[in-house]
Amino acid sequence: MSTEASYFLGAAVVGLGATLFMDLWALFLKRVFSIPSANYCMVGRWLRHMLDGTFMHASIAASSQKRLECTVGWVAHYAIGAVFAVTLVVLVSGGWLMRPTLLPAVLFGVGTVLLPFVIMHPSFGLGIAASRIPNPTQARLRSLMAHTVFGIGLYVCAVGVSYVLRVHA
Template sequence: MMIITGILMGLLATVLLDLWALTLSRVAGIPAPDWAMVGRWVGHLPSRVFHDSIGDAPAVASEHTLGWVFHYSVGVAYGVLLAVIMGPDWLAAPTLLPAWLFSILMLGFGWFLLQPGLGLGMAASKTPDPTKARVLGLIAHTVFGVGLWMGAMLF
Protein backbone atom coordinates (compact mmCIF):
# COMPACT_ATOMS: atom_id res chain seq x y z
CA MET A 1 0.00 0.00 0.00
CA MET A 2 2.91 2.32 0.74
CA ILE A 3 4.17 2.01 -2.86
CA ILE A 4 0.71 2.71 -4.32
CA THR A 5 0.37 5.75 -2.07
CA GLY A 6 3.81 6.95 -3.18
CA ILE A 7 2.88 6.54 -6.85
CA LEU A 8 -0.31 8.55 -6.34
CA MET A 9 1.57 11.19 -4.34
CA GLY A 10 4.12 11.57 -7.14
CA LEU A 11 1.45 11.77 -9.83
CA LEU A 12 -0.54 14.41 -7.96
CA ALA A 13 2.59 16.44 -7.19
CA THR A 14 3.72 16.32 -10.83
CA VAL A 15 0.29 17.38 -12.10
CA LEU A 16 0.30 20.26 -9.60
CA LEU A 17 3.79 21.23 -10.79
CA ASP A 18 2.60 21.22 -14.41
CA LEU A 19 -0.42 23.35 -13.53
CA TRP A 20 1.95 25.79 -11.81
CA ALA A 21 4.14 25.93 -14.94
CA LEU A 22 1.08 26.48 -17.12
CA THR A 23 -0.11 29.28 -14.85
CA LEU A 24 3.31 30.98 -14.93
CA SER A 25 3.35 30.69 -18.70
CA ARG A 26 -0.09 32.19 -19.17
CA VAL A 27 0.01 34.84 -16.43
CA ALA A 28 3.66 35.89 -16.33
CA GLY A 29 4.89 34.83 -19.77
CA ILE A 30 7.52 32.52 -18.26
CA PRO A 31 8.15 29.71 -20.74
CA ALA A 32 7.09 26.25 -19.60
CA PRO A 33 9.79 23.56 -19.49
CA ASP A 34 10.70 22.11 -22.87
CA TRP A 35 10.21 18.41 -22.23
CA ALA A 36 11.34 17.60 -25.78
CA MET A 37 14.86 18.77 -24.89
CA VAL A 38 14.74 16.67 -21.73
CA GLY A 39 13.64 13.73 -23.89
CA ARG A 40 16.55 14.40 -26.22
CA TRP A 41 18.90 14.38 -23.22
CA VAL A 42 17.40 11.09 -21.98
CA GLY A 43 17.74 9.63 -25.47
CA HIS A 44 21.45 10.47 -25.51
CA LEU A 45 22.15 9.18 -21.97
CA PRO A 46 23.48 5.81 -23.09
CA SER A 47 26.37 7.58 -24.82
CA ARG A 48 26.67 11.00 -23.20
CA VAL A 49 25.49 12.75 -20.02
CA PHE A 50 26.69 16.34 -20.41
CA HIS A 51 26.17 18.53 -23.46
CA ASP A 52 27.34 22.02 -24.34
CA SER A 53 23.84 22.64 -25.67
CA ILE A 54 21.24 19.91 -25.90
CA GLY A 55 19.61 21.85 -28.73
CA ASP A 56 22.70 21.15 -30.86
CA ALA A 57 22.54 17.40 -30.22
CA PRO A 58 20.83 15.26 -32.87
CA ALA A 59 17.12 14.79 -32.31
CA VAL A 60 15.97 11.43 -30.97
CA ALA A 61 12.81 9.57 -31.92
CA SER A 62 9.74 10.67 -29.95
CA GLU A 63 11.81 13.03 -27.80
CA HIS A 64 8.77 15.06 -26.75
CA THR A 65 6.96 11.96 -25.49
CA LEU A 66 10.17 10.63 -23.94
CA GLY A 67 10.61 13.91 -22.05
CA TRP A 68 7.09 13.82 -20.65
CA VAL A 69 7.40 10.16 -19.65
CA PHE A 70 10.72 10.92 -17.93
CA HIS A 71 9.19 13.93 -16.14
CA TYR A 72 6.30 11.88 -14.74
CA SER A 73 8.54 8.89 -13.98
CA VAL A 74 10.80 11.08 -11.87
CA GLY A 75 7.80 12.59 -10.07
CA VAL A 76 6.43 9.13 -9.29
CA ALA A 77 9.87 7.90 -8.19
CA TYR A 78 10.16 10.86 -5.81
CA GLY A 79 6.70 10.12 -4.40
CA VAL A 80 7.55 6.48 -3.80
CA LEU A 81 10.94 7.35 -2.31
CA LEU A 82 9.38 9.84 0.12
CA ALA A 83 6.69 7.35 1.13
CA VAL A 84 9.29 4.65 1.77
CA ILE A 85 11.67 6.97 3.64
CA MET A 86 8.96 8.43 5.86
CA GLY A 87 7.07 5.18 6.34
CA PRO A 88 3.55 4.29 7.38
CA ASP A 89 3.50 6.47 10.50
CA TRP A 90 4.08 9.64 8.48
CA LEU A 91 1.66 8.49 5.77
CA ALA A 92 -1.01 8.06 8.46
CA ALA A 93 -0.53 11.68 9.61
CA PRO A 94 1.55 13.50 6.97
CA THR A 95 3.10 16.87 7.70
CA LEU A 96 4.26 19.42 5.16
CA LEU A 97 7.83 20.01 6.36
CA PRO A 98 9.30 16.60 5.42
CA ALA A 99 7.64 16.70 1.98
CA TRP A 100 8.92 20.21 1.36
CA LEU A 101 12.46 19.48 2.56
CA PHE A 102 12.57 16.32 0.46
CA SER A 103 11.44 18.26 -2.63
CA ILE A 104 14.08 20.93 -2.08
CA LEU A 105 16.76 18.23 -1.69
CA MET A 106 15.64 16.61 -4.94
CA LEU A 107 16.19 19.94 -6.70
CA GLY A 108 19.87 19.03 -6.45
CA PHE A 109 19.39 16.45 -9.22
CA GLY A 110 18.05 19.19 -11.48
CA TRP A 111 20.77 21.66 -10.59
CA PHE A 112 23.73 19.30 -10.68
CA LEU A 113 22.74 16.64 -13.21
CA LEU A 114 19.89 17.69 -15.50
CA GLN A 115 20.78 21.34 -16.06
CA PRO A 116 24.48 20.65 -16.73
CA GLY A 117 23.38 17.73 -18.90
CA LEU A 118 21.28 20.09 -21.01
CA GLY A 119 24.17 22.55 -21.27
CA LEU A 120 22.66 25.07 -18.86
CA GLY A 121 25.53 24.81 -16.35
CA MET A 122 25.38 23.85 -12.70
CA ALA A 123 22.35 25.40 -11.05
CA ALA A 124 21.51 27.19 -14.30
CA SER A 125 24.80 29.13 -14.20
CA LYS A 126 24.93 29.44 -18.01
CA THR A 127 21.40 30.79 -18.41
CA PRO A 128 20.73 34.49 -19.07
CA ASP A 129 19.45 34.98 -15.49
CA PRO A 130 20.72 32.22 -13.17
CA THR A 131 19.20 33.79 -10.06
CA LYS A 132 15.76 33.87 -11.64
CA ALA A 133 16.11 30.26 -12.79
CA ARG A 134 17.19 29.16 -9.31
CA VAL A 135 14.35 31.00 -7.58
CA LEU A 136 11.84 29.55 -10.04
CA GLY A 137 13.29 26.10 -9.36
CA LEU A 138 12.93 26.57 -5.62
CA ILE A 139 9.35 27.72 -6.03
CA ALA A 140 8.53 24.87 -8.41
CA HIS A 141 9.94 22.31 -6.00
CA THR A 142 7.99 23.93 -3.19
CA VAL A 143 4.84 23.45 -5.27
CA PHE A 144 5.90 19.84 -5.87
CA GLY A 145 6.47 19.33 -2.14
CA VAL A 146 3.01 20.70 -1.37
CA GLY A 147 1.67 18.26 -3.96
CA LEU A 148 3.45 15.34 -2.29
CA TRP A 149 2.00 16.35 1.06
CA MET A 150 -1.48 16.80 -0.42
CA GLY A 151 -1.17 13.37 -2.04
CA ALA A 152 -0.20 11.83 1.28
CA MET A 153 -3.19 13.54 2.90
CA LEU A 154 -5.61 12.33 0.20
CA PHE A 155 -4.36 8.82 -0.39
Protein backbone atom coordinates in the same frame (compact mmCIF):
# COMPACT_ATOMS: atom_id res chain seq x y z
CA MET B 1 -2.68 -6.34 -1.03
CA SER B 2 0.09 -6.16 1.57
CA THR B 3 0.66 -3.00 3.60
CA GLU B 4 4.04 -2.44 1.91
CA ALA B 5 2.49 -2.79 -1.54
CA SER B 6 -0.29 -0.36 -0.56
CA TYR B 7 2.28 2.16 0.64
CA PHE B 8 4.36 1.75 -2.52
CA LEU B 9 1.34 2.17 -4.79
CA GLY B 10 0.01 5.04 -2.66
CA ALA B 11 3.38 6.80 -2.75
CA ALA B 12 3.59 6.42 -6.53
CA VAL B 13 0.11 7.93 -6.88
CA VAL B 14 1.16 10.79 -4.60
CA GLY B 15 4.18 11.43 -6.84
CA LEU B 16 2.10 11.44 -10.01
CA GLY B 17 -0.38 13.82 -8.38
CA ALA B 18 2.35 16.10 -7.05
CA THR B 19 3.91 16.25 -10.50
CA LEU B 20 0.54 17.21 -11.98
CA PHE B 21 0.20 19.82 -9.21
CA MET B 22 3.58 21.26 -10.26
CA ASP B 23 2.56 21.25 -13.93
CA LEU B 24 -0.71 23.04 -13.15
CA TRP B 25 1.33 25.67 -11.29
CA ALA B 26 3.56 26.05 -14.36
CA LEU B 27 0.47 26.38 -16.59
CA PHE B 28 -0.89 29.08 -14.26
CA LEU B 29 2.41 30.99 -14.45
CA LYS B 30 2.44 30.68 -18.24
CA ARG B 31 -1.17 31.83 -18.71
CA VAL B 32 -1.22 34.63 -16.12
CA PHE B 33 2.36 35.94 -16.18
CA SER B 34 3.68 34.63 -19.55
CA ILE B 35 6.45 32.75 -17.74
CA PRO B 36 7.55 29.88 -19.98
CA SER B 37 7.31 26.33 -18.67
CA ALA B 38 10.15 23.84 -18.52
CA ASN B 39 10.69 22.00 -21.78
CA TYR B 40 10.46 18.30 -20.96
CA CYS B 41 11.23 17.46 -24.58
CA MET B 42 14.84 18.37 -23.72
CA VAL B 43 14.76 15.78 -20.92
CA GLY B 44 13.59 13.24 -23.48
CA ARG B 45 16.32 14.30 -25.91
CA TRP B 46 18.92 13.89 -23.17
CA LEU B 47 17.62 10.45 -22.23
CA ARG B 48 17.38 9.33 -25.86
CA HIS B 49 20.96 10.46 -26.52
CA MET B 50 22.07 8.30 -23.57
CA LEU B 51 21.16 5.24 -25.63
CA ASP B 52 23.90 6.33 -28.05
CA GLY B 53 26.37 6.79 -25.18
CA THR B 54 26.16 10.59 -24.97
CA PHE B 55 25.48 11.80 -21.44
CA MET B 56 26.87 15.35 -21.55
CA HIS B 57 26.07 18.03 -24.12
CA ALA B 58 27.63 21.38 -24.91
CA SER B 59 24.02 22.48 -25.59
CA ILE B 60 21.10 20.09 -25.35
CA ALA B 61 19.03 22.49 -27.45
CA ALA B 62 21.62 22.31 -30.25
CA SER B 63 21.92 18.51 -30.03
CA SER B 64 20.18 16.51 -32.70
CA GLN B 65 16.50 15.83 -32.20
CA LYS B 66 15.48 12.29 -31.36
CA ARG B 67 12.36 10.39 -32.28
CA LEU B 68 9.72 10.49 -29.50
CA GLU B 69 11.84 12.82 -27.36
CA CYS B 70 8.82 14.77 -26.11
CA THR B 71 6.93 11.62 -25.15
CA VAL B 72 10.01 10.20 -23.43
CA GLY B 73 10.57 13.50 -21.62
CA TRP B 74 7.03 13.76 -20.29
CA VAL B 75 6.91 10.11 -19.24
CA ALA B 76 10.26 10.56 -17.48
CA HIS B 77 9.00 13.73 -15.75
CA TYR B 78 6.07 11.84 -14.21
CA ALA B 79 8.12 8.71 -13.47
CA ILE B 80 10.70 10.83 -11.63
CA GLY B 81 7.89 12.43 -9.61
CA ALA B 82 6.64 8.97 -8.62
CA VAL B 83 10.16 7.81 -7.69
CA PHE B 84 10.68 10.95 -5.61
CA ALA B 85 7.46 10.30 -3.67
CA VAL B 86 8.36 6.66 -3.06
CA THR B 87 11.75 7.85 -1.81
CA LEU B 88 10.06 10.32 0.56
CA VAL B 89 7.83 7.59 2.01
CA VAL B 90 10.83 5.29 2.43
CA LEU B 91 12.75 8.06 4.22
CA VAL B 92 9.97 9.18 6.56
CA SER B 93 8.07 5.84 6.85
CA GLY B 94 4.80 4.53 5.55
CA GLY B 95 3.16 6.03 8.62
CA TRP B 96 3.60 9.46 7.03
CA LEU B 97 1.46 8.31 4.12
CA MET B 98 -1.34 7.46 6.57
CA ARG B 99 -1.02 10.80 8.41
CA PRO B 100 0.88 13.21 6.17
CA THR B 101 2.38 16.42 7.49
CA LEU B 102 3.42 19.43 5.46
CA LEU B 103 7.00 20.01 6.64
CA PRO B 104 8.62 16.75 5.45
CA ALA B 105 6.89 17.04 2.08
CA VAL B 106 7.98 20.63 1.47
CA LEU B 107 11.54 20.04 2.73
CA PHE B 108 11.83 16.97 0.51
CA GLY B 109 10.37 18.85 -2.47
CA VAL B 110 12.88 21.68 -1.99
CA GLY B 111 15.67 19.12 -1.67
CA THR B 112 14.79 17.54 -5.01
CA VAL B 113 15.96 20.71 -6.75
CA LEU B 114 19.52 19.50 -6.19
CA LEU B 115 19.15 16.81 -8.86
CA PRO B 116 18.53 19.19 -11.76
CA PHE B 117 21.09 21.62 -10.36
CA VAL B 118 23.94 19.10 -10.19
CA ILE B 119 22.97 16.46 -12.75
CA MET B 120 20.62 17.74 -15.42
CA HIS B 121 21.79 21.33 -15.85
CA PRO B 122 25.46 20.38 -16.27
CA SER B 123 24.50 17.50 -18.58
CA PHE B 124 22.43 19.89 -20.72
CA GLY B 125 25.43 22.22 -21.06
CA LEU B 126 23.95 24.84 -18.72
CA GLY B 127 26.56 24.48 -15.98
CA ILE B 128 25.95 23.66 -12.33
CA ALA B 129 22.65 25.26 -11.26
CA ALA B 130 22.34 26.88 -14.70
CA SER B 131 25.48 28.97 -14.07
CA ARG B 132 26.21 29.33 -17.81
CA ILE B 133 22.93 30.89 -18.88
CA PRO B 134 22.35 34.67 -19.15
CA ASN B 135 20.21 34.92 -15.98
CA PRO B 136 21.09 32.01 -13.69
CA THR B 137 19.46 33.56 -10.61
CA GLN B 138 16.10 33.70 -12.34
CA ALA B 139 16.41 30.06 -13.49
CA ARG B 140 17.42 28.94 -10.00
CA LEU B 141 14.50 30.72 -8.38
CA ARG B 142 12.06 29.28 -10.91
CA SER B 143 13.43 25.78 -10.27
CA LEU B 144 13.28 26.29 -6.53
CA MET B 145 9.68 27.51 -6.74
CA ALA B 146 8.67 24.58 -8.96
CA HIS B 147 10.20 22.07 -6.56
CA THR B 148 8.61 23.83 -3.57
CA VAL B 149 5.23 23.55 -5.30
CA PHE B 150 6.04 19.88 -5.95
CA GLY B 151 6.59 19.48 -2.19
CA ILE B 152 3.25 21.14 -1.44
CA GLY B 153 1.71 18.83 -4.04
CA LEU B 154 3.24 15.83 -2.24
CA TYR B 155 1.44 16.87 0.91
CA VAL B 156 -1.89 17.70 -0.77
CA CYS B 157 -1.92 14.42 -2.69
CA ALA B 158 -0.82 12.43 0.35
CA VAL B 159 -3.81 13.80 2.26
CA GLY B 160 -6.06 12.36 -0.44
CA VAL B 161 -4.24 9.04 -0.56
CA SER B 162 -4.26 8.77 3.24
CA TYR B 163 -8.03 9.11 3.20
CA VAL B 164 -8.33 6.28 0.67
CA LEU B 165 -5.90 4.11 2.62
CA ARG B 166 -7.81 4.65 5.88
CA VAL B 167 -11.19 3.98 4.28
CA HIS B 168 -9.95 0.71 2.76
CA ALA B 169 -7.89 -0.41 5.79
